[in-house]
Amino acid sequence: MLALGKLLELTLAGHEPSAKIQLTPDGTRLRWLDEGALEVTPPAARDNGLDLLLSAGVHGNETAPIELLDRLLRGIARNELHPAARILFLFGNPEAMRRGERYIEQDLNRLFSGRHEQSSGFEAIRACDLEHLAATFFGKQTGRTRLHYDLHTAIRGSKIEQFALYPWQEGRAHSRRELERLRAAGIEAVLLQNKSSITFSAYTYAQLGAEAFTLELGKARAFGQNELVNLDLLENALHALIEGREAISGEATLDGLQLFSVSREVIKHSDSFQLHLPEDIENFTELEPGYLLAEDIADSRWIVEEKGARIIFPNPKVKNGLRAAILIVPDDGAGLL
Numbered sequence: 001m002l003a004l005g006k007l008l009e010l011t012l013a014g015h016e017p018s019a020k021i022q023l024t025p026d027g028t029r030l031r032w033l034d035e036g037a038l039e040v041t042p043p044a045a046r047d048n049g050l051d052l053l054l055s056a057g058v059h060g061n062e063t064a065p066i067e068l069l070d071r072l073l074r075g076i077a078r079n080e081l082h083p084a085a086r087i088l089f090l091f092g093n094p095e096a097m098r099r100g101e102r103y104i105e106q107d108l109n110r111l112f113s114g115r116h117e118q119s120s121g122f123e124a125i126r127a128c129d130l131e132h133l134a135a136t137f138f139g140k141q142t143g144r145t146r147l148h149y150d151l152h153t154a155i156r157g158s159k160i161e162q163f164a165l166y167p168w169q170e171g172r173a174h175s176r177r178e179l180e181r182l183r184a185a186g187i188e189a190v191l192l193q194n195k196s197s198i199t200f201s202a203y204t205y206a207q208l209g210a211e212a213f214t215l216e217l218g219k220a221r222a223f224g225q226n227e228l229v230n231l232d233l234l235e236n237a238l239h240a241l242i243e244g245r246e247a248i249s250g251e252a253t254l255d256g257l258q259l260f261s262v263s264r265e266v267i268k269h270s271d272s273f274q275l276h277l278p279e280d281i282e283n284f285t286e287l288e289p290g291y292l293l294a295e296d297i298a299d300s301r302w303i304v305e306e307k308g309a310r311i312i313f314p315n316p317k318v319k320n321g322l323r324a325a326i327l328i329v330p331d332d333g334a335g336l337l
């Protein structure tokens with residue numbers, strides 16, 4: 001196999017390859033760009049106009065999606081997968097991946113859309129680099145299709161195992177076609193955001209005009225311990241997307257895909273913040289109206305008012321000023337285009 005197909009190994013070893021460009025027998029070009037960053041360019045005759053950004057490891061301990069990208073890239077480097085799309089593979093936080101930690105100094109996925117400029121340190125520099133890599137990859141060309149999947153796993157178990165978060169931008173509707181594509185890839189629910197955000201997918205969506213999603217694919221575990229995370233449907237869908245043989249039947253449906261929208265983000269304001277939920281609560285657990293969810297400084301209280309409310313990503317350990325949970329409600333999809 002071509003050495004650049006071993007991007008994960010190179011990244012975990014902190015090793016810069018001596019040959020930065022390699023060609024597969026079918027003429028696909030692999031180009032190492034930076035630590036954890038590799039661009040795949042198909043031969044011109046096969047290029048179908050899709051620019052596909054696949055990222056994982058933005059949180060270093062979320063290993064199942066990292067292993068998935070490793071398998072895809074090895075397939076290309078072994079000349080088993082024949083890309084028709086341009087692809088940028090990114091491992092988001094290499095140092096955190098090496099240490100098996102979510103992050104080193106601060107959460108990389110809260111530093112995009114320029115937020116890194118107000119900060120410093122390891123993750124702030126990396127967020128700036130990732131923005132440049134993504135912006136350069138999508139370039140200035142018009143007429144090409146831009147798609148970004150930022151792959152994650154969650155800290156806790158979930159009543160809905162695989163779900164997506166769809167960023168928001170003023171004046172832009174969420175695409176039904178993209179949701180159909182996700183449904184076919186095994187995604188069971190989508191959270192439609194309704195305000196801007198500072199995550200990686202929110203950056204590529206709002207600043208670079210890509211269709212972009214954070215995909216949550218199961219529970220975070222260490223390398224080699226992901227047998228409970230079944231990524232078969234997603235992996236097959238990515239093979240088809242990469243090779244340009246995605247079945248577009250015109251009959252695709254949302255087929256039971258559950259839609260939610262954000263009702264409220266619970267922001268932790270101080271060290272007095274308390275979240276009144278069991279330690280082992282699962283994502284998408286329903287909360288009854290009247291439930292006292294959280295308390296914070298100056299007697300502020302979060303009480304559930306919404307009917308059908310569910311909780312995702314509860315985490316009282318986040319830094320002050322950051323999101324400590326999201327309250328979501330069912331969405332009827334009326335705003336989809």
Ligand SMILES: O=C(O)CCC(=O)N[C@@H](CCC(=O)O)C(=O)O
Nearest residue numbers: 109154155156165199214313315
């Ligand atoms: O399990 C958790 O509490 C966090 C899982 C996670 O890392 N989720 C992403 C979601 C990003 C988004 O909102 O699009 C994150 O929190 O960064």
Ligand SMILES: [Zn+2]
Nearest residue numbers: 059062152153
């Ligand atoms: Zn994550």
